[in-house]
Amino acid sequence: MEWKPHITVATVVEDNGRFLMVEEYSGERAVLNQPAGHLDPNETLIEAAIRETLEETGYDVELTGVIGIYLYTAPSNGVTYQRVCFAGKAVKHHPEYTLDTGIIGPQWLTRDELIAQRQRWRSELSLQCIDDYLSGQLFDLTLIRPSV
Template sequence: MDWQPHITVATIVEDQGRFLLVEELAGGQAVFNQPAGHLEANETLLQAAVRETLEETGWEVELTAVTGIYLYTAPSNGVTYQRVCFSARPLRHLPDSPLDHGIIGPRWLTRDELLAERAHWRSELVLRCIDDYLGGEHFSLGLIR
């Protein structure tokens, strides 16, 4: 079997203690995730993070730091994902921007509100990335080459 990890990006966007999350359908269930998705051909990780955030939430953002790099194997399908998580500042909401297929919409939640929705997380990485961000994990964007 040819094993190949999937390269993904995610973005932590905070505004006054609330985090920009995506409510989306996964396996027929509504779940919460960071704005996140796969790296596409001929784009950088930074471009992918900005693009995915816009496509999934309608928000334009400015990346500010790298929060972490994570390996996660999904129990549902056994696929391993390498997630590069960024933090970003919200710049502008474009409410008429079309959202990706399967996206219910953007949701701003506090950490406590997200914690109360544990059964509806896309993966454990949702809270892990926020907690790393809140714990001060802010690495220079120059880390990404």
């Protein structure tokens, strides 16, 4: 088997102590995740994060920084993901936007509300990214360099 990591992006969007989460289906089960997804061909990481957030939540976001870069191997399937997680702020909601297949919809949850639903997390990375965001250490977006 050829090992091939998957490049993904995610966003942490906070508004008055609530975080924008996505309720989505993973198989037959409804789970919670951050707006997140795979990098598409000919797309920058920043473009991917903005696109994925809109496609999964109906929100336009303005990215404000880089929270971190994470390497995660999913115990469910053994796939390794490299996640670049961004901080952002919600700019505009498009309630009429048709969300991606498998997405139930956006939810605004506090950290405590998210912890209370631990059994519904798609990945442990969700809380890790939120906690790293709450630590206050953000990296400038210029950390992300487009290809030349």
